[in-house]
Amino acid sequence: MNAKLQEALATLKHGTVDIIPEADLVKKLEKSAKIGKPLCVKLGLDPTAPDIHIGFGVVLHKLREFQDLGHTAVLIVGGFTARIGDPSDRSSTRRMLTKDEVEANLRDYKRQAFKILDPNRTEFRDNSEWLEHLDFAKLLELTSRYTVAGMLEREDFSKRFKEGSPISIIEFMYPLAQAYDSVAVQADIELGGTDQRFNLLIGRAIQERYGQEPQVCVITPLLEGIDGVKKMSKSIGNYVGIDEPPNQMFGKLMSIPDVLIEKYVKLVTNLDWNTLNNEHPKIQKEKMACAVIARYHSQAAAEAALEEFERVFSRKERPTGVQKAYLEKALLKNNETVRIVDLISATGLVKSKSEAKRLIEQGAVEVDEVRIDSFEADVPFKEGVLVKVGKKMFAEVYLR
RNA sequence: GCAGGGAUACUCAAGCGGCCAAAGAGGGGGGUCUGUAAAACCCCUGCCCGUGCGGCUACGCAGGUUCGAAUCCUGCUCCCUGCACCA
Numbered sequence: 001m002n003a004k005l006q007e008a009l010a011t012l013k014h015g016t017v018d019i020i021p022e023a024d025l026v027k028k029l030e031k032s033a034k035i036g037k038p039l040c041v042k043l044g045l046d047p048t049a050p051d052i053h054i055g056f057g058v059v060l061h062k063l064r065e066f067q068d069l070g071h072t073a074v075l076i077v078g079g080f081t082a083r084i085g086d087p088s089d090r091s092s093t094r095r096m097l098t099k100d101e102v103e104a105n106l107r108d109y110k111r112q113a114f115k116i117l118d119p120n121r122t123e124f125r126d127n128s129e130w131l132e133h134l135d136f137a138k139l140l141e142l143t144s145r146y147t148v149a150g151m152l153e154r155e156d157f158s159k160r161f162k163e164g165s166p167i168s169i170i171e172f173m174y175p176l177a178q179a180y181d182s183v184a185v186q187a188d189i190e191l192g193g194t195d196q197r198f199n200l201l202i203g204r205a206i207q208e209r210y211g212q213e214p215q216v217c218v219i220t221p222l223l224e225g226i227d228g229v230k231k232m233s234k235s236i237g238n239y240v241g242i243d244e245p246p247n248q249m250f251g252k253l254m255s256i257p258d259v260l261i262e263k264y265v266k267l268v269t270n271l272d273w274n275t276l277n278n279e280h281p282k283i284q285k286e287k288m289a290c291a292v293i294a295r296y297h298s299q300a301a302a303e304a305a306l307e308e309f310e311r312v313f314s315r316k317e318r319p320t321g322v323q324k325a326y327l328e329k330a331l332l333k334n335n336e337t338v339r340i341v342d343l344i345s346a347t348g349l350v351k352s353k354s355e356a357k358r359l360i361e362q363g364a365v366e367v368d369e370v371r372i373d374s375f376e377a378d379v380p381f382k383e384g385v386l387v388k389v390g391k392k393m394f395a396e397v398y399l400r
Numbered sequence: 401g402c403a404g405g406g407a408u409a410c411u412c413a414a415g416c417g418g419c420c421a422a423a424g425a426g427g428g429g430g431g432u433c434u435g436u437a438a439a440a441c442c443c444c445u446g447c448c449c450g451u452g453c454g455g456c457u458a459c460g461c462a463g464g465u466u467c468g469a470a471u472c473c474u475g476c477u478c479c480c481u482g483c484a485c486c487a
Contacts, residue, residue: 227427228438237427255437282435313436339450354447355429362430362444376450390430392437 005029008069015062015267017194018219020201025216028188032071038121039071042187042215044178044196045078046234050105052112053239054268054292055223055232059191060116062220066189067121075113076181077106077126112243115296130184131177142176145209146202151175154198175199179206187215193222195231223267228257242296247321249296250305251392253289264288269295318369318386319394325349326400327381337378343367347387347395364390 008029012019019025032039043063052060063073110124134142151172152158160167175198182190182203190200200217208214222231225238232239240252256264258281265273265284269291276284286306293302312319327346331338344356344365359365360375366388367379387395 251437258438280435281438285436285438309436341450352447353449355445357451358444359430364430
């Protein structure tokens with residue numbers, strides 16, 4: 001192994017949980033270098049989540065490292081699987097997207113993905129391209145190449161099977177479809193989080209049974225969401241999107257539990273944990289948050305977000321860039337006061353007047369930095385009056 | 401096909417004629433405190449009304465019984481579990 005290859009391997013290995021098998025990765029890298037053909041590095045996208053979050057960013061950055069070594073990223077868009085829907089979330093009847101919507105989503109997705117990936121070495125492939133033409137005979141052929149026992153190796157399946165809880169056949173089809181994607185694009189390497197390990201391994205097995213050289217599975221760690229418990233995911237809502245405004249990112253990142261700081265620093269920033277290790281947790285978080293914002297926006301944006309956060313939450317001062325809301329003139333009494341409930345409800349910060357009343361009773365409402373203690377109160381109105389609801393919602397109210 | 405079980409608020413899940421806007425948990429929100437949108441503790445969590453032992457809407461759908469139904473009856477839809485069937 002030459003020095004260059006060794007260095008490449010070290011880079012690629014860094015920050016992964018597992019590479020299955022590592023020896024094959026070396027072989028593939030060597031071969032690629034020798035014949036001058038880039039490796040095909042596959043990554044499946046979740047078509048239901050058009051917002052890329054920083055957890056998924058971890059995998060994308062790994063993919064970028066492959067690109068920087070001259071390899072090709074192949075992103076699989078689950079156009080077909082998306083249309084079939086996932087039976088595991090039973091009640092939610094997902095609306096079928098039109099072709100235009102799918103395209104618009106994909107455009108937005110690309111815009112986000114290219115914050116990390118190199119467009120010149122990226123291909124997007126829609127799996128309807130091949131899955132749509134997989135007729136029943138071919139499907140049977142595919143299913144004959146994997147066993148039920150193999151499927152039951154997945155812990156979730158075997159557990160449910162033992163318990164006698166239902167597993168629909170379609171659930172076996174998903175990993176197979178995903179594996180077939182690998183066959184279709186002749187993937188050399190597939191990336192995925194630890195939750196995808198099983199699926200990636202099936203891809204490997206299936207490729208082999210189709211006479212292809214099996215892909216190497218590169219497993220990256222999963223990032224817990226800002227709730228600190230569950231994995232970061234769009235559907236749980238505990239995520240930080242890479243496209244979110246800096247201030248929002250900052251707030252969310254500051255709210256992660258302290259125990260997660262180290263993991264965040266290591267996974268989503270390029271800061272060196274050793275230099276932060278002995279700092280105060282609050283400082284660690286600030287630096288982490290700034291690094292993330294710098295990565296996805298800019299250094300200046302990071303500094304501005306920090307400054308704003310200090311202003312609003314540490315010094316409790318008036319925030320900048322507060323959203324504007326409008327109040328119907330008819331609600332003014334004697335041209336100078338408003339019922340507090342009407343004012344709050346005009347901001348659109350609350351879902352209902354009942355909620356507004358509840359919040360007022362709980363002392364969550366301030367008007368021009370004065371706390372309101374009764375929902376029957378009238379407050380003086382002036383243009384641009386600042387309304388604060390809870391710790392983090394603000395609005396400036398003007399007359400309409 | 402036969403036999404059982406089930407469908408309750410954002411989610412899970414109690415309730416099985418009135419005391420039910422419906423226990424409990426999770427989630428979400430608020431307050432206090434602080435180091436922060438952390439932790440901890442307390443509180444709230446259907447909607448409407450200038451708020452009262454107030455009104456309205458809600459316990460799968462449609463009817464019925466009853467002074468009164470989430471709770472009982474009838475029909476329907478959907479789901480699950482056994483058993484049977486199995487090219």
